[in-house]
Amino acid sequence: MASGRRDRDEASFRSEVLVVGEVPLLARAAGALLILAGLLAAAAAFPTYLVVGGTAISLVTGPMDAVVALAAPLATAVVGVVLVLGRVPRLGLAYAGVAGSLAVGRVLIELHQGHGSTTRPAVEVLAGERVLTSSVQTGAGWALGVAALSVTILAGVLALLAWNRTVMEDGGTLDPRRPALAGMAVLVGVAAVLCLALPAADVPDRVVTDPATGLETVVTAEGPQALLERPGLALLGGLLLAGALVLCSVVAPSLRPRLAAVGGLLAVAVQLLGSGLSGARDAAHSDELDWTVPGIGLLVLGLASVGLTVLAWRWHRTAAGPPA
Numbered sequence: 001m002a003s004g005r006r007d008r009d010e011a012s013f014r015s016e017v018l019v020v021g022e023v024p025l026l027a028r029a030a031g032a033l034l035i036l037a038g039l040l041a042a043a044a045a046f047p048t049y050l051v052v053g054g055t056a057i058s059l060v061t062g063p064m065d066a067v068v069a070l071a072a073p074l075a076t077a078v079v080g081v082v083l084v085l086g087r088v089p090r091l092g093l094a095y096a097g098v099a100g101s102l103a104v105g106r107v108l109i110e111l112h113q114g115h116g117s118t119t120r121p122a123v124e125v126l127a128g129e130r131v132l133t134s135s136v137q138t139g140a141g142w143a144l145g146v147a148a149l150s151v152t153i154l155a156g157v158l159a160l161l162a163w164n165r166t167v168m169e170d171g172g173t174l175d176p177r178r179p180a181l182a183g184m185a186v187l188v189g190v191a192a193v194l195c196l197a198l199p200a201a202d203v204p205d206r207v208v209t210d211p212a213t214g215l216e217t218v219v220t221a222e223g224p225q226a227l228l229e230r231p232g233l234a235l236l237g238g239l240l241l242a243g244a245l246v247l248c249s250v251v252a253p254s255l256r257p258r259l260a261a262v263g264g265l266l267a268v269a270v271q272l273l274g275s276g277l278s279g280a281r282d283a284a285h286s287d288e289l290d291w292t293v294p295g296i297g298l299l300v301l302g303l304a305s306v307g308l309t310v311l312a313w314r315w316h317r318t319a320a321g322p323p324a
Contacts, residue, residue, distance in 0.1 A: 018257070021167025023086035026158055030096050031083025033155035038077030040148035045069035048139030050114065050126060057126050059141060061285075068281050072274045076152070079263070090168040093159040094255050094263035098248045100156015102271050105241030107149040112234035114138040114146070124225065170257040177315055178261075182253040185265065185308055189249025192272050192301045193242045196227050200279025200295030201286075245271070258312065265309040273302030 045059045045066070060066050076099065083092025113124075114136065124133055174181075227238040245268070252264025276299030283291035 017171050018088075018259075019167070019169045020086075020089065023089045024162055024165045026162035027089050027093055027166050028084050028086065030155045030158035030162060031080045031085075031092050033151050033158065034080030034083060034092070034096055034099075035077050036080075037148045037151040037155060038073040038075075038080060040144050040151060041073035041076065042070055044141045044144035044148060045073075047141040047144070049141035049145070050139055051137040052124075052126065053134050056139070064284075065281060068274070068277045071277070072270045073148070075266070075270050079266070080155075088168065088259050089166045090163070090255070090257065090260040091263035093163055093166060094252065094260040095267045096152075096155045096159035097163070098156075098252060098264045098267035099270070100153045100159065101244040101248055102241065102267070103149045103152040103156070105237040105239070105244060107146060107153065108233045108237030108240065109230075110142065110146050110149065112230065112232055112237065114142050168257055168260070170259070172257075174258040174261065174312065174315060178253055181261070181308065181312060181315070182250065185249045185253050185268070185305075186246070188272075188301050188304050188308065189246045189268070192298060192305075193245055195294040195298040195301060196238075196242065196245075196275065198226050198292065198294040200275070200292060200298055201282040201289040202292050253312070262309060262312045265305065265312055269302065269305035269309050272298065272305045276300075276302040 047058070048056050049059050050057050059069050076095075079092050079095045083089060083096070113126075115138070227241075228235065230238065248264065248268055252268060253261050255261045255264050276295070279295035280291060280299060283289050283295065
C-alpha cells in the first residue's frame, strides 16, 4: 500500500516539474527576430500590397480583414516575447523553427507574385480581388511582407542553432501519448497539403440558356491558379511549402519537452488557420468567387490543428493528479 502511494506521489511530482536552465543569448536573439517579424507582418497588412493592371490591392479593407491579417503576426510576436523573457525557451524555439521552415516556400511564392507573375500572365485572386497579372508593381505592403518572411527564416535558423544549447526538460508525461498525437498531426498535415493544392476561392461555372433553342450549356470561366499549377519560383515555393508542412507535422509532436511540441504544433496551426481564413475572406469579398470545398476543408483543418495544440498543452494528466 505504501509503495503504491509512493509511486503515485512520484508520478504526480514528475507531472509538475519543469527544469529550465540558463537561456543562451542565441535563443533570445531568435525571440527578438520573431517579435520583429510579427511587427513587420502586421505593418504589411495596411499599405498597398500590389498594383495589378492599374488596380491597387490592399490586404485590409475592413475590420474582418484586419482580424484575419493580424492574427498570425500577433501570435508570432507573443511567442517572441515569451522567448526573449526566457520563460519556456524551447516552446519559442520550436515555434521559430517550424515557422521558419514554412516561410521558405512562402517567400518564394511572394517573390514570384511580385516580379515573375507577368512572364506568364494569369488570373489570380489577391485579397478577394480577381485580377489578371498582365502588369504588376510592388507596393510597401509586399516589401514589408517579404521582409517579415525573411526575418522569420533567420529566426528559424537561430532557433536550430540554439536548440541543443538550451536546457529545458520535464518528467515526460506526454511520452505515452506522443504516437497518437503524431498520427493525428500527420493526418492533418497531409489533408492540408491536398487542400492547398486547389484554390480556396474559385470562379463558379455558369449555365447559359440559348433563347432561340432553349439549349443549356455550361460556360467555364478562368479562375485562380492552384498552388502547384504556377510556374517558376511559385511552383518551387509550393512544393517546399507542402513538403515542409508534412515534415513539420511529423516532427512537431516528437519534440521534447511537452511544451516544445506545443510550440511546433502552434506554428503549424497558425499557418493553416491563416490560410483557411484568407480563403474565406477572399470568397466573402467578391460576388464572382465561391468558397470551395478545399477552402472550407483548410479552415476545418486549421481549427483541428488548433485543437491538437490545445490537446498537447493539456494532455499530460497522470493517474495521481491534475495537470501541471
